[in-house]
Amino acid sequence: MRTDPPDAQTLLTVNRLVVEFPLGRRSKIHAVSDVSLHIEAGANLGLVGESGCGKTTLAKAVVGLLRPTRGEIRFAGRELTANNGNCVREAGRGLQMIFQDAAASLNPGRSVGQSIAEPLRVMGGFSKENRLARVRELMGAVGLDPDRDFCKRPFEFSGGQCQRVSIARALIARPKLLVCDEPVSSLDVSVQAQILNLLEDMKVRYGLTLFFISHDLAVVKNICDRVAVMYLGKLCEIADSGDLYRSPRHPYTAALLACIPQFPPGPAGTKAGLPGSERPAPAAPPAGCRFHPRCPRARIRCGEQEPALTDGSGGRMFACHFPLD
Amino acid sequence: MNSNPAGRPLLRVENLRAYLPAGQRHVRAVDGISFTLAEGQTLGIVGESGCGKSMLARALMGLLPRDAVVGAGARIEFIKRDLLRMRARELRKITGREMAMVFQDPMTALNPVMKIGRQITEVLAHHLGMEKQAAHQRALALLGLVGISMPNRRMGQYPHQLSGGLRQRVAIAIALACQPKLLIADEPTTALDVTVQAEILNLLGELQAEKEMAMILISHNLGIVAGRTHATAVMYAGKIVEQAPTDFLFSHMVMPYTRALMEAIPHLSSPPHTRLREIGGQPPDLIQFPSGCSFSPRCARVAPRCREQAPELKPGHHPNHWYACWNPLDTP
Numbered sequence: 001m002r003t004d005p006p007d008a009q010t011l012l013t014v015n016r017l018v019v020e021f022p023l024g025r026r027s028k029i030h031a032v033s034d035v036s037l038h039i040e041a042g043a044n045l046g047l048v049g050e051s052g053c054g055k056t057t058l059a060k061a062v063v064g065l066l067r068p069t070r071g072e073i074r075f076a077g078r079e080l081t082a083n084n085g086n087c088v089r090e091a092g093r094g095l096q097m098i099f100q101d102a103a104a105s106l107n108p109g110r111s112v113g114q115s116i117a118e119p120l121r122v123m124g125g126f127s128k129e130n131r132l133a134r135v136r137e138l139m140g141a142v143g144l145d146p147d148r149d150f151c152k153r154p155f156e157f158s159g160g161q162c163q164r165v166s167i168a169r170a171l172i173a174r175p176k177l178l179v180c181d182e183p184v185s186s187l188d189v190s191v192q193a194q195i196l197n198l199l200e201d202m203k204v205r206y207g208l209t210l211f212f213i214s215h216d217l218a219v220v221k222n223i224c225d226r227v228a229v230m231y232l233g234k235l236c237e238i239a240d241s242g243d244l245y246r247s248p249r250h251p252y253t254a255a256l257l258a259c260i261p262q263f264p265p266g267p268a269g270t271k272a273g274l275p276g277s278e279r280p281a282p283a284a285p286p287a288g289c290r291f292h293p294r295c296p297r298a299r300i301r302c303g304e305q306e307p308a309l310t311d312g313s314g315g316r317m318f319a320c321h322f323p324l325d
Numbered sequence: 326m327n328s329n330p331a332g333r334p335l336l337r338v339e340n341l342r343a344y345l346p347a348g349q350r351h352v353r354a355v356d357g358i359s360f361t362l363a364e365g366q367t368l369g370i371v372g373e374s375g376c377g378k379s380m381l382a383r384a385l386m387g388l389l390p391r392d393a394v395v396g397a398g399a400r401i402e403f404i405k406r407d408l409l410r411m412r413a414r415e416l417r418k419i420t421g422r423e424m425a426m427v428f429q430d431p432m433t434a435l436n437p438v439m440k441i442g443r444q445i446t447e448v449l450a451h452h453l454g455m456e457k458q459a460a461h462q463r464a465l466a467l468l469g470l471v472g473i474s475m476p477n478r479r480m481g482q483y484p485h486q487l488s489g490g491l492r493q494r495v496a497i498a499i500a501l502a503c504q505p506k507l508l509i510a511d512e513p514t515t516a517l518d519v520t521v522q523a524e525i526l527n528l529l530g531e532l533q534a535e536k537e538m539a540m541i542l543i544s545h546n547l548g549i550v551a552g553r554t555h556a557t558a559v560m561y562a563g564k565i566v567e568q569a570p571t572d573f574l575f576s577h578m579v580m581p582y583t584r585a586l587m588e589a590i591p592h593l594s595s596p597p598h599t600r601l602r603e604i605g606g607q608p609p610d611l612i613q614f615p616s617g618c619s620f621s622p623r624c625a626r627v628a629p630r631c632r633e634q635a636p637e638l639k640p641g642h643h644p645n646h647w648y649a650c651w652n653p654l655d656t657p
Contacts, residue, residue, distance in 0.1 A: 257593075258523075
């Protein structure tokens with residue numbers, strides 16, 4: 001598998017990353033299995049796939065919450081997987097994360113103002129006044145009222161407001177890359193729209209790049225410039241969002257697209273869905289292409305030989321023996 | 326208000342109010358809802374969290390909290406019987422048998438320490454008085470019906486051994502065990518993946534058509550209700566604010582709230598970085614209502630009258646179209 005040479009524009013490079021979890025004494029789960037991708041500054045990357053495909057594991061490995069088994073993660077020219085704590089901590093400032101359940105990611109016993117200031121305390125080198133000024137600025141930026149909301153606790157906020165707090169906390173260290181793990185999945189459509197718009201505003205205001213994980217392809221299309229599709233720990237397709245949505249090459253991408261509730265509704269009687277809701281277990285992935293047991297286009301070769309992620313035209317890559325046109 | 330003129334009425338709800346005590350005051354969770362559902366028809370109910378959708382479903386099933394107060398003038402007529410004036414014992418013979426419900430979270434709806442098979446046969450024994458062997462056979466058939474492979478093995482498993490999608494299928498199998506005439510599905514796919522969501526919605530649609538069962542499908546996502554229901558009712562602050570045949574509603578909506586809900590959804594057809602329309606402000610506080618229209622504090626088309634006088638449901642541009650708005654959108 002080829003990885004593009006890192007250049008000045010490349011913010012994050014993930015090279016042949018493997019994350020395994022032990023399962024009992026003998027077997028292992030390959031949550032992330034040989035994944036390579038890169039994110040260029042300013043171009044949001046979306047990561048989509050069903051639950052259990054390894055999206056969150058990949059995100060956690062990128063921000064350093066999990067130690068990868070093998071492989072390399074480089075961020076802004078520094079290797080995060082190196083055994084150099086200082087270097088990793090230094091680089092980590094540029095890399096922050098927000099989570100699906102924002103309320104659970106905040107300390108319930110602390111005021112949200114304290115929670116937002118915490119990254120600055122950990123980093124050190126800021127006076128109290130300085131920290132306070134930064135917290136007030138960020139609270140204003142995410143649409144909270146610094147005077148009224150500073151001393152409130154997370155339980156006094158709705159789910160959408162908690163997500164605003166967690167965005168403020170993530171942005172206070174002025175990161176370059178914000179990893180968003182399903183940040184709107186548990187929110188109502190109306191609140192979801194507010195948070196997505198806020199993320200777009202923050203991207204412009206603070207020069208952010210987003211690594212946006214979601215199982216909702218419509219949401220991902222709205223916010224991302226490039227999209228990677230993941231299945232059972234492997235990438236199956238990565239392309240510019242326009243191309244990916246217009247003409248998916250991998251049958252799994254096409255199946256995912258067909259599952260989105262269309263609005264206005266498509267012609268009556270169109271049946272979406274994938275055969276067999278029972279996905280293969282990650283502990284024992286099928287031989288050959290991991291998607292072949294559920295793939296409508298599978299042939300004998302798919303069960304025998306694993307397709308590599310290969311270059312298509314226009315910077316898109318896909319891993320399929322019999323891609324769609 | 327008829328959701329569909331065809332077919333005999335199965336369920337008629339009149340002026341249903343359900344208030345929940347909150348300290349000294351009341352949460353007006355369901356605040357004067359009326360609708361009719363004909364046999365074999367599907368009704369979608371959409372709205373944001375906290376608009377009273379789930380409380381409406383619970384009120385229909387007789388599952389309201391004990392301290393809830395149901396308004397005096399309310400009627401829930403199900404096949405010519407008034408459920409609200411029925412003894413609890415008689416009501417239990419109807420709910421679970423003639424009308425059944427599928428909940429949002431199948432993990433909490435299923436008993437975690439009881440095997441799948443027993444959870445299904447229990448319903449069959451209780452409601453239909455089936456013998457053990459017959460109930461077992463019927464349970465196997467039900468699991469097959471909802472598309473569960475290896476039903477024999479599944480019967481002996483516990484809910485935690487199944488994936489979310491399979492659990493929801495089991496919950497549907499239990500709901501369908503007694504061949505109900507009405508199925509109430511309260512956000513049946515919100516906790517599930519997109520692929521599983523499509524499967525479950527397709528399954529519900531197929532079963533509904535096959536068994537000629539009426540269905541109430543509750544969701545916060547208009548996209549889920551679109552194309553899967555005959556009629557759609559939009560709820561806001563415990564009230565129905567617009568209702569119409571689903572196709573008509575999506576092309577001729579006049580209530581600004583319906584439009585706002587629709588525009589908040591990211592569309593696959595729009596290019597990246599398209600700004601989404603937000604619905605400003607917070608969903609209404611169901612304890613302290615604004616005077617006038619409850620949507621007026623968030624409405625882009627608010628007029629002075631909206632803040633003073635609450636609009637009543639009035640007929641729209643179609644025999645079955647109803648809306649409650651002083652300043653409706655112009656229809657194309």
